[in-house]
Amino acid sequence: MIVFLLYAVIFVVSFVVVKFVATKAATDFTSLKTVTFGDESAVRPNRIASVISVLTIFLLWGAFTGSKLVPGFLHAPGPFMGDAVFTYTAEADGQRDDATVTVRVFEVGTDVDAPEVEPGDGWAKNDSDTVGAWRSGLIRVDRNDELGRDDGHTVVAVNGQPIAPGGSVQTEFGRVGMSPKGTLNFEPAKGWQMEPIWLPPPEAVWSRLNEIASDGYRDSTLWEHLGWSLFRVIVGFAFGALVGIPLGYAMGLSNWFRGWFDPIVEFMRPVPPLALIPLVIIWAGIGETGKIILLFLAALWIMAIAARAGVSGVAISKVHAAYSLGASKWQIMRHVIVPNSLPEIFTGARVAMGVCWGTVVAAELVAAEKGAGMMIMVASKFQLTDIVIMGIILIGVIGFGIDILMRLAEKALVPWKGRV
Amino acid sequence: MTTRGLTIENLSMRFDLPNGGSVQALKDVSLHLGEGELLSVLGPSGCGKTTLLNIVAGFLAPTEGRLVLNGHPVKGPDAERGMVFQQGALFEWMDVRANVSFGPRMAGRSERDWAEHVDHLLDVVGLRDFKSKAVYELSGGMQQRVALARCLANDPDVILMDEPLGALDALTREKMQSLVLKLWKETGKTIILITHSVEEALLLGERLLVMAPRPGRIHKEYRLPFADLGVGQDLREVKKHPDFAVKREEILSMIWDMEEEIMGRAEEA
Numbered sequence: 001m002i003v004f005l006l007y008a009v010i011f012v013v014s015f016v017v018v019k020f021v022a023t024k025a026a027t028d029f030t031s032l033k034t035v036t037f038g039d040e041s042a043v044r045p046n047r048i049a050s051v052i053s054v055l056t057i058f059l060l061w062g063a064f065t066g067s068k069l070v071p072g073f074l075h076a077p078g079p080f081m082g083d084a085v086f087t088y089t090a091e092a093d094g095q096r097d098d099a100t101v102t103v104r105v106f107e108v109g110t111d112v113d114a115p116e117v118e119p120g121d122g123w124a125k126n127d128s129d130t131v132g133a134w135r136s137g138l139i140r141v142d143r144n145d146e147l148g149r150d151d152g153h154t155v156v157a158v159n160g161q162p163i164a165p166g167g168s169v170q171t172e173f174g175r176v177g178m179s180p181k182g183t184l185n186f187e188p189a190k191g192w193q194m195e196p197i198w199l200p201p202p203e204a205v206w207s208r209l210n211e212i213a214s215d216g217y218r219d220s221t222l223w224e225h226l227g228w229s230l231f232r233v234i235v236g237f238a239f240g241a242l243v244g245i246p247l248g249y250a251m252g253l254s255n256w257f258r259g260w261f262d263p264i265v266e267f268m269r270p271v272p273p274l275a276l277i278p279l280v281i282i283w284a285g286i287g288e289t290g291k292i293i294l295l296f297l298a299a300l301w302i303m304a305i306a307a308r309a310g311v312s313g314v315a316i317s318k319v320h321a322a323y324s325l326g327a328s329k330w331q332i333m334r335h336v337i338v339p340n341s342l343p344e345i346f347t348g349a350r351v352a353m354g355v356c357w358g359t360v361v362a363a364e365l366v367a368a369e370k371g372a373g374m375m376i377m378v379a380s381k382f383q384l385t386d387i388v389i390m391g392i393i394l395i396g397v398i399g400f401g402i403d404i405l406m407r408l409a410e411k412a413l414v415p416w417k418g419r420v
Numbered sequence: 421m422t423t424r425g426l427t428i429e430n431l432s433m434r435f436d437l438p439n440g441g442s443v444q445a446l447k448d449v450s451l452h453l454g455e456g457e458l459l460s461v462l463g464p465s466g467c468g469k470t471t472l473l474n475i476v477a478g479f480l481a482p483t484e485g486r487l488v489l490n491g492h493p494v495k496g497p498d499a500e501r502g503m504v505f506q507q508g509a510l511f512e513w514m515d516v517r518a519n520v521s522f523g524p525r526m527a528g529r530s531e532r533d534w535a536e537h538v539d540h541l542l543d544v545v546g547l548r549d550f551k552s553k554a555v556y557e558l559s560g561g562m563q564q565r566v567a568l569a570r571c572l573a574n575d576p577d578v579i580l581m582d583e584p585l586g587a588l589d590a591l592t593r594e595k596m597q598s599l600v601l602k603l604w605k606e607t608g609k610t611i612i613l614i615t616h617s618v619e620e621a622l623l624l625g626e627r628l629l630v631m632a633p634r635p636g637r638i639h640k641e642y643r644l645p646f647a648d649l650g651v652g653q654d655l656r657e658v659k660k661h662p663d664f665a666v667k668r669e670e671i672l673s674m675i676w677d678m679e680e681e682i683m684g685r686a687e688e689a
Contacts, residue, residue, distance in 0.1 A: 315509070317506075317509040318510075318511065320509070321503060322522070322526075323479070323497035324580075325502065325523040325574050326527055327526040335511070340511075340513070414513075416512035416513055
């Protein structure tokens, strides 16, 4: 909650700062427009906002994980670490006595000993113990007291505040609770930061990336995992395009093909490829064949529909013009219909690549020996959150990279797209 | 001895409608066009002028009647009848020169064979400097000049123009009209030009056909001197010809009457 609030505050503050303080006079044509609201062409991404947006995400991530990349004063309050002290009041045989408890709160993963304490006066002796940060621990204060449970030892107050089984007392170091059987339970203050097993700081993810990049994970290098995922996508997409584009052309050019395949294509199109995973596993197993069949099916319908739309979208005047210039049917196919359908096919290819990438990750989550999805699936079973986050980021970066490449290819190969 | 030119005999065209009815788009249209004649066709919407052109081009088969070009019957589209469309018929994936040389290339002729002719045509239409530009980078007028050159590069016997200047602004249009006249005189092609503009029909049409709707038929035919006068001349001078204004008024009121009749019939129905 506090994170979203902070996020909103940063959004508003940076907007105000950039708009009223930092923006120099805009010099592009938009600045000459008096009416920009509702004019879609006047809306272009503000690059400053994009940069701040990305920085904000890393800042919040760092601040709430205690990252070393973020200066300390920006950190959200972390968990309490060090020696926590509170007093308890015990009652036994009708006598009351006070003693202190010193708890050393340590970072999980390090070894610490309980602090040395003086036993103190009275029959209730001072205690010491250790508890990991973000954890909690039972503290048997009666163990070293002269009057034990056999003498009716009960704790009646903590820091002077009365406590009963099931109740709790807040101290400055954390919460002291009492179990139903009367044992004290210390839960040091957690602060606002996330524990690394839930969300590791950015540098932990980065160092894990370096580690896996050099040592590999699960008997395969990082590049093998990513390479296998990419390989499956490319092969599946290639088969899908190889079958789907001619199928789409046939559907766009022949009544019979259109009639025959329309029900199939229209039925298969809305079926999410993920829903086919179980069937594909039953039929083809969890090996490469199954995955490539799945990706083939994911790409096939998209490419068929794109090619069909490309053919149907050819202006009849272009075809007529070609006929009256003496072109044969084959020449019209080759020089008019195919190039005219390329923009649609590229749009379809971009969508298909995106869907294939999503599908391959999902398929690897279900079952795989190598692959980006398999990596995060296995890591999640061991609660290796840093690998999971690293995997998600890599999957996103690669998906984005694929789309950028497709756009570049589109610009180079069909420069007339959208300019007709 | 076969007669040269295009003969249209008793052409009728009926379209079946999805609701079971039918529309008589053309009825009994007969016409002979000598070689090298420029015919402009005028008429209110729905008079079948585009249908007529599509039949001559071979995109549509008439329900009745026949077409003879230079002694042989017309069946389907062919390079001997070139067509210039209103717009959007250029191939965006080719540059200007590739568009213009499309016909010769499809005929399998080598570049050495057509290069000179194509470059000459690009000169004539004033696009020499634009020959390697993409067509979508050109203005509307330039695109129509590419379309004209593309049609001429194929050296057709008949050129069919379906409102080729309809989408252009007034100034560009005037320039293009001069260009059409010039090309007509230089190449001696037979041209059928469909237009919505009475002025354009008068300026360019050596012969002028006014068609009437429902069913589409020839209403009246004129022979006009303005096209010959206009060759190489300022077309605005031609428009000052006393006869020009008279003819324009006559045809305009003729078409107005037809439009009113259509409206009246629509209101009755």
